[in-house]
Each structure stands twice: as C-alpha cells, then as structure tokens.
Amino acid sequence: MSPEDRAILISDITDAIKGASALTDEEHRWVKMAIQKEAQSIELRKAIIEKTLASLVWLLLGGIGTAILSYATQHGFKP
Numbered sequence: 001m002s003p004e005d006r007a008i009l010i011s012d013i014t015d016a017i018k019g020a021s022a023l024t025d026e027e028h029r030w031v032k033m034a035i036q037k038e039a040q041s042i043e044l045r046k047a048i049i050e051k052t053l054a055s056l057v058w059l060l061l062g063g064i065g066t067a068i069l070s071y072a073t074q075h076g077f078k079p
Contacts, residue, residue, distance in 0.1 A: 001009075023031070
C-alpha cells in the first residue's frame, strides 16, 4: 500500500467515523425530549411519594385522635 493510498484510507475512515457519530437535528430533538420526559417522570414519582407520606401522617393522626376520643368516652368523658 502506497503512502497516498494509506492517507486516502485514513481520511475516508475519519470521515466515516465523524459522519456516524454526528446526530441530525431530529435526533437531537428526540434526545432532548427523552431526557425531559425522564426528568418529568422522576418529578412525578417524587410528588406522589411526598403526597402519599403526608396522607399517611394525617391518617395516623386522625386514628390516634379517634382512639383517644373513644377511650375517653368509654371512661366517663362526655363531649
């Protein structure tokens, strides 16, 4: 292989690699939308967990209050 053929082969390979790794505008847009969708999904999961925990705390407080009221009325407290 001559040095000129080798240089042509190297330039062809580098052009092919550059062309293969570059994303089109549509592919860039798709990647941005996929990242945004994943971020929204994470935020939704966080919000669901926070609201579920808050609801459980309120349910626990209500249950404790009901138990205390029931105990008090059974032992002579008249509301």
